Amino acid sequence: MAKIFRVYAANGRDRYAELDLPAGDYEMLDLMERLRLKPGQLPYLELLECREEHGYLEKCIHELPDIFQLNALAKKLAELTSPQDMAAFEGLTGQEIRQNGLPIPLSRLIGFAGNTEGCALAENVMTDFQLGKFLVENGFLPETEEMSDAAIALLDFGKIGKEHREAEGGLFTAFGYVEQLPEVQNISETTDFQPKRPPYTVLLNVAKLPIQERDMLQLRLPAPEEQLQEALDKLGAESWVEVAVSILDCPIPRLNHTLYLDGEAPQILELAQCLQHLDERGELTKYKAVLEVSNCMDLSKMVSLAGALDDYFFEPQTGSPEAVAREELSVIVNSQDVETLLPYVDLVRYGRALLERDQAVITEYGLLQREQTIEQPRLGGMEMN
Numbered sequence: 001m002a003k004i005f006r007v008y009a010a011n012g013r014d015r016y017a018e019l020d021l022p023a024g025d026y027e028m029l030d031l032m033e034r035l036r037l038k039p040g041q042l043p044y045l046e047l048l049e050c051r052e053e054h055g056y057l058e059k060c061i062h063e064l065p066d067i068f069q070l071n072a073l074a075k076k077l078a079e080l081t082s083p084q085d086m087a088a089f090e091g092l093t094g095q096e097i098r099q100n101g102l103p104i105p106l107s108r109l110i111g112f113a114g115n116t117e118g119c120a121l122a123e124n125v126m127t128d129f130q131l132g133k134f135l136v137e138n139g140f141l142p143e144t145e146e147m148s149d150a151a152i153a154l155l156d157f158g159k160i161g162k163e164h165r166e167a168e169g170g171l172f173t174a175f176g177y178v179e180q181l182p183e184v185q186n187i188s189e190t191t192d193f194q195p196k197r198p199p200y201t202v203l204l205n206v207a208k209l210p211i212q213e214r215d216m217l218q219l220r221l222p223a224p225e226e227q228l229q230e231a232l233d234k235l236g237a238e239s240w241v242e243v244a245v246s247i248l249d250c251p252i253p254r255l256n257h258t259l260y261l262d263g264e265a266p267q268i269l270e271l272a273q274c275l276q277h278l279d280e281r282g283e284l285t286k287y288k289a290v291l292e293v294s295n296c297m298d299l300s301k302m303v304s305l306a307g308a309l310d311d312y313f314f315e316p317q318t319g320s321p322e323a324v325a326r327e328e329l330s331v332i333v334n335s336q337d338v339e340t341l342l343p344y345v346d347l348v349r350y351g352r353a354l355l356e357r358d359q360a361v362i363t364e365y366g367l368l369q370r371e372q373t374i375e376q377p378r379l380g381g382m383e384m385n
Helices: 025-036 053-061 066-078 085-101 106-113 128-137 149-153 157-168 225-235 264-280 285-293 299-306 322-333 335-344 349-358
Strands: 005-010 016-021 045-050 120-123 172-175 176-179 204-206 217-223 242-247 312-315 361-364 364-369
Touching: 005 025, 005 066, 005 299, 016 066, 016 128, 025 085, 025 242, 045 053, 045 066, 053 085, 053 361, 085 106, 085 120, 085 172, 085 242, 120 349, 149 217, 172 349, 172 364, 204 225, 217 225, 217 264, 225 242, 242 264, 242 364, 264 285, 285 299, 285 312, 285 361, 285 364, 322 335, 322 349, 322 361
Parallel strands: none
Antiparallel strands: 005 016, 005 045, 120 176, 172 176, 204 217, 204 242, 312 364, 361 364
């Protein structure tokens, strides 16, 4: 799906990320984990980039927009592929600016993107002169049909186009002139745009090698054995070793859009089972922290790591060296003295020293520490789960 926006999202000083929109539900859920967002909580958000053909939206969108609404708009815009649809959206946006000014509520823009049918587009018509000439040459003005070419050449096309545009309420867009803009079905301000867990753990495109795009299938994992066999039969493959796999969506966003060609499909099936079990046990976030530290992309090693999480201590709420230092001080110094001491302690350097001492790491998902390096009391006095 085409990327429409790039954004910077943050929740406090130490929790931030950049993300391309539209993003899938798993990507959005992962962002919420990394920023430690609670359900319904919005991050601080800046719009960094906007796809060129939608550049005019930068002035339309409220400062500090709702990331979930912005993602819904990006999904709608990514579905607009024809010049007519894109011109209709730009026309509706321009009409709204003309009538109500700026900025435009995101719910209104989402409504525009979902109601682009029915407009009339004169493609590549960008000026009143071009519009007047288009109207005359294409028989939209009956009174000019009997005129000679010499008489037509004397017409004021600019005036004709301007009068028609103003009478019809049309607009010029980057794709041409549009009019007959449809009535827009408003999106409720209270619509829930929060990401939901998809009805699968891993979504794949699968195809028999050598790949023929017309023979690709989508497959949701984990899947029952009979469904997997049915997919093999449709592909005309004897086993999954003969199948190429592309991950479209999964709880580990960095695996998305990865193509596997070297008989790795069986490992993908196994990994999907592991991810489902980790999710059921509430250990998926911890697993992603382990993957980050190990920088692991090898499928067999990823499966092995899923079974070795007991070797790690994980604290998702600890997100910076400063937090580590504060937690340690709260254990070794009584609460009254901590407040007195804090202004005189370089918390960042102290926290980094504690992390180095205990061979711990701050990941995007929280603090991670190998169990065998831990001696009681641990960082901040935290106990092993």
